[in-house]
Amino acid sequence: MSRPSGAHRGTIHPGTAASMVAGALAVSLLVAGCSGGSGAEGTGGDPSASGTVTLVTHDSWALDEELVAQFEEESGYTLEVSAAGDAGTLVNQLVLTRDAPLGDAVFGIDNTFASRALEAGVLDEYTPAELPDGVEQLGGALTPVDQGDVCINADQAWFAQSGLDVPVTLEDLADPQYRDLLVVANPATSSPGLAFLLATIGAFGEDGFEDYWASLVDNGVQVADSWEDAYYVDFSGAGEGGQRPLALSYATSPAFTVTEDGSETTTSALLETCFRQVEYAGVLAGSDNPEGAQALVDFLLTQDVQAALPESMYMYPADSSVALPDDWQRFAPQADTPFEVDPDQVSEHRDEWIERWTETVVG
Amino acid sequence: MSDSRLRRGLRPAPLFWAVAVAVPLAFLAIFFAWPVAALVVRGFVPDGALDLTGFTDVLSRPRTWRLVGLTLTQAALGTAFSVLLGLPLAYLLYRRSFPGRGLVRGLVTVPFVLPAVVVGVAFRTLFAPTGMLGFLGLEESLAGIVVALVFFNVSVVVRTVGGLWERLDPRAEEAAASLGAGPARVFRTVTLLSLAPAVASAASVVFLFCATAFGVVLVLGGVRYGTIETEIWTRTTQFLDLRSASVLSILQLVVISGALVVSARARRGREAALHLVPARGTARPLTWRSPRDVTAALAGAAIVIGLMVLPLAGLVARSFREPDGSWGPGNYVALGTTGERNALVVTVWEATATSLRVALVATLISLVVGALVALVVSRRPRSLGARRAVGGLDGLFMLPLGVSAVTVGFGFLITMDQPVLGVDLRTSGLLVPVAQAVVAVPLVVRTVLPVLRAIDPRLREVAAVLGSGPGRVLRTVDLPIALRSVGLATGFAFAVSLGEFGATSFLARPDGATLPVVIYRLIGRPGAENYGMALAAAVVLAALTAGVMMMAEQLRDERAGGEL
Numbered sequence: 034m035s036r037p038s039g040a041h042r043g044t045i046h047p048g049t050a051a052s053m054v055a056g057a058l059a060v061s062l063l064v065a066g067c068s069g070g071s072g073a074e075g076t077g078g079d080p081s082a083s084g085t086v087t088l089v090t091h092d093s094w095a096l097d098e099e100l101v102a103q104f105e106e107e108s109g110y111t112l113e114v115s116a117a118g119d120a121g122t123l124v125n126q127l128v129l130t131r132d133a134p135l136g137d138a139v140f141g142i143d144n145t146f147a148s149r150a151l152e153a154g155v156l157d158e159y160t161p162a163e164l165p166d167g168v169e170q171l172g173g174a175l176t177p178v179d180q181g182d183v184c185i186n187a188d189q190a191w192f193a194q195s196g197l198d199v200p201v202t203l204e205d206l207a208d209p210q211y212r213d214l215l216v217v218a219n220p221a222t223s224s225p226g227l228a229f230l231l232a233t234i235g236a237f238g239e240d241g242f243e244d245y246w247a248s249l250v251d252n253g254v255q256v257a258d259s260w261e262d263a264y265y266v267d268f269s270g271a272g273e274g275g276q277r278p279l280a281l282s283y284a285t286s287p288a289f290t291v292t293e294d295g296s297e298t299t300t301s302a303l304l305e306t307c308f309r310q311v312e313y314a315g316v317l318a319g320s321d322n323p324e325g326a327q328a329l330v331d332f333l334l335t336q337d338v339q340a341a342l343p344e345s346m347y348m349y350p351a352d353s354s355v356a357l358p359d360d361w362q363r364f365a366p367q368a369d370t371p372f373e374v375d376p377d378q379v380s381e382h383r384d385e386w387i388e389r390w391t392e393t394v395v396g
Numbered sequence: 397m398s399d400s401r402l403r404r405g406l407r408p409a410p411l412f413w414a415v416a417v418a419v420p421l422a423f424l425a426i427f428f429a430w431p432v433a434a435l436v437v438r439g440f441v442p443d444g445a446l447d448l449t450g451f452t453d454v455l456s457r458p459r460t461w462r463l464v465g466l467t468l469t470q471a472a473l474g475t476a477f478s479v480l481l482g483l484p485l486a487y488l489l490y491r492r493s494f495p496g497r498g499l500v501r502g503l504v505t506v507p508f509v510l511p512a513v514v515v516g517v518a519f520r521t522l523f524a525p526t527g528m529l530g531f532l533g534l535e536e537s538l539a540g541i542v543v544a545l546v547f548f549n550v551s552v553v554v555r556t557v558g559g560l561w562e563r564l565d566p567r568a569e570e571a572a573a574s575l576g577a578g579p580a581r582v583f584r585t586v587t588l589l590s591l592a593p594a595v596a597s598a599a600s601v602v603f604l605f606c607a608t609a610f611g612v613v614l615v616l617g618g619v620r621y622g623t624i625e626t627e628i629w630t631r632t633t634q635f636l637d638l639r640s641a642s643v644l645s646i647l648q649l650v651v652i653s654g655a656l657v658v659s660a661r662a663r664r665g666r667e668a669a670l671h672l673v674p675a676r677g678t679a680r681p682l683t684w685r686s687p688r689d690v691t692a693a694l695a696g697a698a699i700v701i702g703l704m705v706l707p708l709a710g711l712v713a714r715s716f717r718e719p720d721g722s723w724g725p726g727n728y729v730a731l732g733t734t735g736e737r738n739a740l741v742v743t744v745w746e747a748t749a750t751s752l753r754v755a756l757v758a759t760l761i762s763l764v765v766g767a768l769v770a771l772v773v774s775r776r777p778r779s780l781g782a783r784r785a786v787g788g789l790d791g792l793f794m795l796p797l798g799v800s801a802v803t804v805g806f807g808f809l810i811t812m813d814q815p816v817l818g819v820d821l822r823t824s825g826l827l828v829p830v831a832q833a834v835v836a837v838p839l840v841v842r843t844v845l846p847v848l849r850a851i852d853p854r855l856r857e858v859a860a861v862l863g864s865g866p867g868r869v870l871r872t873v874d875l876p877i878a879l880r881s882v883g884l885a886t887g888f889a890f891a892v893s894l895g896e897f898g899a900t901s902f903l904a905r906p907d908g909a910t911l912p913v914v915i916y917r918l919i920g921r922p923g924a925e926n927y928g929m930a931l932a933a934a935v936v937l938a939a940l941t942a943g944v945m946m947m948a949e950q951l952r953d954e955r956a957g958g959e960l
Contacts, residue, residue: 092901092917095734095741114907125636126809129438133813135822149636221630222614258614261513261919265927266520272721272924276526282922289923293720347921384635395620 086325087113087136089317091123094141095345100338108328120224120312121146128153132319138326140178140314140333145227147171147313148380156315157323161331165352168334171376175313178333179348182284182368183228184307185215186300188270191278200279202305203236206249213253215279216267218260221387224310225260229281230390231379232308235372239382243393250394270300285347288365298364307368312348412867416768420793420837423765427834428796431807432645438810439642450639460627460644464651467607467623470538471655474545474606475599481546481699482553482598488696490558492689494682500700501949502942505551505887507704509895509941511912512611513919514934518707519544519616528706541621544612547703549602552839556598557591559884560846562679563672564590579688594846600659601842604797607652610898624648628800645803652798656791672850672877708938715931719924727925727932735926740914741907744933748940751910754829754900755893761833762889763882766840769793771874773841774848793841796834801898828908831899836889843885851877887948891941911937 086108088094094116101112115136124146127139131153142150150156156174170176185206192199200211218226233242255277257263265273268280270290284302291298314333316326332338339350343358349367350357440446454460489501507515521527523534534540568590572582588595608625617626624644631641683689718726731744742750773790777783796804812822821827851873859869897912909917911933918930 092913093920116901119633122633125633126806128636129806130809130813130822135809221634258617259513262517262520262615264922265517265919266524271922271927272719273927274521274526276524286922289921289926384637387634 084110084322084325085113086110086138086322086329087115088329089115089123089127089134089136089139091120091141092116093119093346096338097341097345100341103337104329104332108325108332110322110325110328112329124150127155127317131155134317134319137317137320137322138314138329139317140312142175142313142315143224144171144309144311144313144376145224145231145379145383147175148376150315151175152380155318157318157320159316159327159330161327161334163331163334165334165339165354167353168351171313175315176330176334177311177351178314179339179342179346179351180309180311180367181348182302182304182307182309182371183225183232183281184284184302184304184368185217185229186268186270186280186282186286186302188268188278188299189301190299191269195278199301199303201303203233203245206254206279206306207245207252209252211252211279214277215249215252216255216257216263216275216277217281218263219256219258220390223259225281225283227383227387228308228310229306230386231374232306232372234386235308235374239378239386242386243389246390246393254394256394284367285343285349285361285365288360291360291364295360302365302368304366304368305370307371309368309371309373311351412870413772416772417789420765420769420772421789423837424792424796424834427830428799428804431804431811432799433807434811435638435803435807436642436645439638439640439645442639447639450643454640454643454647460647463622463624463627464647466538466621467625467648467651468655470541470545470609470613470621470623471603471607473538473542474549474609475603477542477546478549478553478602478606479595479599481703482550482557483595484692484695485550485554485699486558486561488682488692489554490562491679492682492692493679498946498949499942502946503700503704503708504554505891505945506708506938506942507547508549508551509891510548510934510938511895511897511915512609513615513916514711514930515544515547515707516612516615517919518711519547519612522707522710523616528710536617536620538621540616541609541613543703544616545606545609547707548609548612549605550699550703552602552605553595553598555884555888556601556843556846557594559843559881560594560850561591563847563850565673593849596659597842597846600656600794601797601839603655603659604652604794604838607655608648608798608800610801624651625800629802632800632802632806641803645800649795649799652795653791656794656798660787660791672847711931711938712935715928715935717928719928727928728936730925730929731932731936735918735921735929740909740917742909742914744911744914744929744936747909747911747914747933748936750908751894751912751937752940754832754910755890758829758832758836758893759886759889761829762836762840762892763886765833766793766837766885766889767844767882769837770841770844770848771870774845774851774874776853790841790845794838797838805899828900828910829893832893832896833889835896835899836892839888839892840885843888844881847877847881848874883948887945890944890948894937894941894944911940 094114104110105112113136120141120143123139123141126135127142127150134155139156151172151174156172158173159176160170160173161176164170164176168177185200187199189199197210200206200208205211206215217229220227220230230242233245236242237245255263255267257267260282263280264271264282264286266275267277268275268282269278270280272290282302284304284307287298287300287302290300314330316323316330320326334352336352336355339352339355342348342350343361439450440448485504489497489504519540520535522529523532523540524530525535532539534543564587569582569586572586573579577585607623609623610625610629613621613623613626624647628641628644628648631637631644682693715727716723716725718724734740734743740747769789773786775786777786808827809822815821855873856869859873860866864872894910895912896910897916900910901913901916915930915933915937918926918933
């Protein structure tokens with residue numbers, strides 16, 4: 034559920050104290066920051082000597098306070114969380130700060146960016162002692178924690194009313210009877226947009242995806258810059274007056290459009306159009322507290338955390354033996370066979386694919 | 397009295413001026429120049445060896461020049477229309493009084509702090525083929541982007557120009573009129589000329605905001621329109637292509653500096669000393685007998701209603717719609733929760749409290765730094781070198797508005813890798829107010845400076861001649877007049893901090909999220925409840941800003957009427 038974040042005006046960040054004047058200024062600013070209570074509480078002290086473990090994550094991180102307390106109690110460590118923008122920004126920040134990492138552990142590197150992190154050597158190898166069945170690590174360093182499918186969603190009411198069948202496959206989307214009905218997100222500016230581009234590459238291959246996109250363009254596909262933009266402005270199923278009954282979203286989105294009485298949902302995901310995003314956790318190379326980081330990665334795989342993921346982070350647990358909430362079982366099934374692209378291939382060709390997509394779709 | 401005495405009197409206390417120059421410079425160097433330089437250097441020295449091929453590579457792409465063209469075009473149009481629409485509003489809100497004026501003044505600033513995603517989506521909804529303004533065909537058009545840019549920035553013009561306008565002595569205009577000049581001629585030859593410094597000040601700030609606009613350009617421009625800024629963002633965050641990003645950053649800096657130099661040229665010489673009077677008393681009741689008032693009132697109403705009330709009312713109305721389609725306060729009640737399926741780590745009210753605390757600190761820092769810069773820059777030293785240095789300082793503090801947020805943000809990550817006093821500043825959240833202050837400083841400078849510059853230097857000379865020391869001259873001449881515009885600057889700095897998103901999202905910890913950060917987060921999740929909450933939270937942010945601005949105005953008027 035990460036997305037590009039941005040500001041409409043320029044903004045700034047600081048540096049370290051190099052000279053006496055600079056040092057004095059920094060100190061006075063530190064004091065000012067503390068008195069302002071700007072979220073600085075509890076960051077004092079020397080992290081290397083204390084039992085603090087710092088988790089670097091993306092801005093979609095959300096875990097129950099009770100679970101955090103449980104981790105702190107069981108492990109004896111204090112958990113600090115530092116958020117760093119969306120999933121792509123997160124990985125890029127880790128690469129830039131390789132020599133002096135931002136924390137001890139990371140959560141939220143996904144399979145569209147995983148290879149970049151592995152290649153840059155920002156992670157230490159670590160395999161949890163109790164890896165649940167069916168959970169496969171990446172590069173011996175990245176442990177999957179959760180996953181979610183990015184799929185085209187359909188507004189069922191619209192289709193019922195128009196008498197059209199809801200499309201099923203990617204090919205259907207290029208069928209003239211679905212002309213001007215689809216809105217997607219730009220893969221250059223949106224991570225679900227990129228995931229959907231990868232779905233089409235998984236489906237049509239490196240040599241075929243451009244032709245497919247050309248046929249979508251012929252069929253009147255609209256491209257929005259972000260998921261929010263596509264879903265809330267253009268998608269008719271979001272209830273905001275949009276006009277297009279087919280939009281790029283998540284397989285779990287239908288659980289958000291459940292009717293008042295909870296009996297059914299007004300949208301559905303086309304489960305044959307999906308790309309599976311997997312989010313990984315790992316231990317940062319050069320961490321001050323590798324043991325703490327390992328304990329945290331272990332903790333993210335416990336049944337308690339795995340069971341809490343749907344409600345807190347809105348992702349499916351990596352451990353498939355964990356029970357799902359009722360409405361997920363009913364309204365938000367995962368795809369049986371999502372499209373896949375080898376992470377190494379993604380790493381090698383991501384930029385080139387986006388450029389080729391841009392050539393084809395934007396011109 | 398001798399000439400030497402006069403000169404001695406004017407020579408300011410060296411220590412004071414040294415500090416006044418050193419503190420802002422150190423601030424800018426540590427929290428802006430160093431991080432930017434570090435990142436750009438990283439782009440050119442990828443593997444220990446200097447690699448400048450990025451220049452030929454990026455500069456030979458037709459796309460680069462298309463983006464430069466688009467950046468300049470949309471910034472120029474955005475600035476021109478902001479000034480054009482801002483002037484009648486400034487007249488109406490600062491030279492005329494009418495019931496509800498305070499409210500309108502507050503309202504005008506609201507767009508300035510609204511999150512780009514919320515505004516982008518709101519405008520897209522208006523412009524979509526089925527939207528209320530769909531018939532205008534503004535979807536994915538340059539015109540659509542310009543409308544949104546003006547929406548964001550017109551308040552900068554209104555406030556900066558209005559702040560000076562309400563202190564202009566009306567007698568000059570009256571004299572011109574009594575000598576037979578028509579209203580248009582009086583406006584052109586007297587009023588506009590006097591306002592030129594404030595207009596130029598506002599225009600350069602607006603130009604920078606427009607040239608580096610990011611979120612609304614992405615949302616409203618679709619895939620076709622972009623700026624150097626959006627390209628730097630994409631190159632950095634999506635591709636980690638620091639080589640191209642560095643070249644583009646330098647290109648952006650060159651383009652922006654060029655524009656600033658041109659505007660400084662245009663400004664030079666226009667900044668005459670003016671006869672300033674207390675704000676209270678210059679505003680006359682709006683009258684329907686004056687054609688000028690009628691025109692201003694009608695134009696003002698059209699601008700406020702068309703540009704602000706319409707989009708904002710849509711936002712407010714939508715925020716009162718419940719997920720089931722009925723009307724009610726449900727979204728506001730939900731602000732006390734962490735959202736549907738715990739979309740947030742803190743409640744919106746907790747984030748609001750954080751926002752206010754952070755804004756307070758950011759405002760203090762930016763006022764101290766900004767006021768010092770304005771004070772130094774307002775002087776006209778005798779030697780050419782010193783004059784140039786002062787002018788350079790002025791331009792220097794505008795640059796933070798002209799450099800990409802990601803450039804600075806990523807630069808910060810690689811420069812701040814050593815803990816200060818055992819605290820890793822990168823992850824501590826301490827830097828959020830500092831980062832916001834760097835953005836607010838240029839606005840503080842541009843708000844205070846025109847008023848300070850308008851002080852007749854003879855006032856200072858007279859004070860000096862009468863035996864006041866340099867410190868006393870500052871205290872008795874500059875400070876009181878500066879203080880009057882400080883209320884306005886305070887409001888602006890506070891508003892910038894409240895609405896700031898880029899740096900904050902980079903630096904804030906999840907439990908230290910500010911209001912814009914939680915709004916972005918809510919709107920980034922599916923679900924009618926989360927969307928409704930995002931809009932309700934945006935309305936809270938808007939109301940907070942309007943309230944703060946009205947308080948700042950109040951403060952200013954009281955000061956102006958007091959012993960100062």
